[in-house]
Amino acid sequence: MMNKYVLDYIGRFKIKNVNNLIIQRELIDPLINEGFKEGTLLNIYRRVNAIFSFAIKNEFLDRKRFTSPNLKKASESIKRNALTINEVTEILEIARTKYKITHYTCLSLLFLTGMRVGELSALQWETDIDFENNLIHINKTKDRFGSRSPKTKNSYRKFPMNESIKNILLDYRKWYEEIMETYKFRNPEGHVIITYGW
Template sequence: MAKDIIKRAENGTYYFRANLGYNPATGKQIQKYKSGFKTKKEAKEEYSKLILSSAEELVADKESPTFKSFIEDIYLPWYKTQVKESTYKNRLKTVQKHFAFFYRKKVDEIEPIHVQAWQLKLAKEFSPNYVRIIQGMLCMAFDRAIILGLAKKNPSRMVGNIKSKKVKVDFWTLEEFQKVISLLYKGDYYEHYLFVSFWLLFMTGMRIGEASALQWEDIDFETGLLSITKTLYYKSMNEYKFVEPKTQASNRTIVIDEDTIRELKEWKEIQEKVLPDCGFVLSYSGIPTSKHTLPRALEKLAGLAGVHRIKIHALRHSHASLLISMGENPLIIKDRLGHEKIQTTLGTYGHLYPNSNFEVAKKLTGMLSYTPATHSIADYTSNQFTAEYHREVI
């Protein structure tokens, strides 16, 4: 016997919950709930009316979900499969915060004028480069909506992005870094850990995730080769894991200098006394330290040393700056840092070559020599040849 969809509430009124199928885009069940009917007949009439009259409206809803539904139920589950877990979690907050501007509209209702209003609003609060990143993410979402047939155009691409602004790379000079590193006392176990951590980052240019994932087995002390094959995704002291490096070029082998080899050997001996079975190079407790530990220590040390504060990633820039000051070839710097393209290296650090034109001019000086001629060309040729020569030149 069929189940009666009309129910009676405790107060004597009637209600129903109509199941209207599933949204093909989201896979979620579509339901409508109505209550407060005085008689069962009224409830049945309303139920029939809903089923018959709202069919077209429901189909339209299926074809064009709200932007909120599209992002949360369709786009983000797909996007999660396309990027690293750490990237997804970092981008998720950005999406939820900034895409909410469009959430009440349906996907196909969003026009270029709406995107432009959103873009101008963001430009008042954030840097141009940050706005460009967010709008790039919006473009990607609309591209996906077009592929799925939920939109016919990409209003974000139609509007275009705002002009980028060259960001000055922050770094420490060799002298500034030496002021900071000299404050650490290697006789203290924890300070020795900080010392070798900052030293390694400054002298190799590794990303903090790459350095955090570094194992002792990744270092060949005989040849000085250091292999970078992974990076560390850190959520908490109980939840961390190795993941693939940022790009294919990030998988690399670099040669470390003899001073760094000596410092690493010394730290390994000290660490083994406290943690005999520790595989992590940069660890004082057997597990990777909190992602806030080194940045906070670096900030405090900068204040004590009287140098400007930098972020932990700026030690990577400091390494590149050091190599440039040594006159190293940009291609070598590219490979050492793990950049995929030389344009990335030159685009990031090109401004650190302020006197390159002067250096070129110095090198060109004296390359050519000229011994003054004692006779004119006319003395060696006929007047007819000279006339033809001048005509050709003119």
């Protein structure tokens, strides 16, 4: 973010000359014109603000010469609303009664564990599902390019399986093992989640 936006747009100015006009005209307005949302612009501004706060604290500057930018012309960020418990329950019931077991298992694990879709896709029976200790090991992610390590250390975690999650996985594994008798060659890595093209 620093190299791509801040340095490219205002990197040519001496830090002591940066003021409201330069921040607005040279950084914020061009990014608004490129279609950046209000939330992203605020994140960029906070980074710039942190740099100037550091410069003042370490006496490179005597004071900050700008205040918050004008974001009136920026489009609003998408508001993300969390589902209520009733909505989650309704979705899971619909998935359980009207869709296939893979859909229900995927949605249940995503809702009940909070793991990401890529983390769910990367789960393997042998290494990640521990029925004996009631744990799900989350230590990789998977996308269209295949499995890989997570981006951050915090992404490595163990999730405790309660009875509900365990029973969902046990029911799914029973179905899975029946399917795999015929199609084992298509899932040699033993991924938990498989598709229905089989």
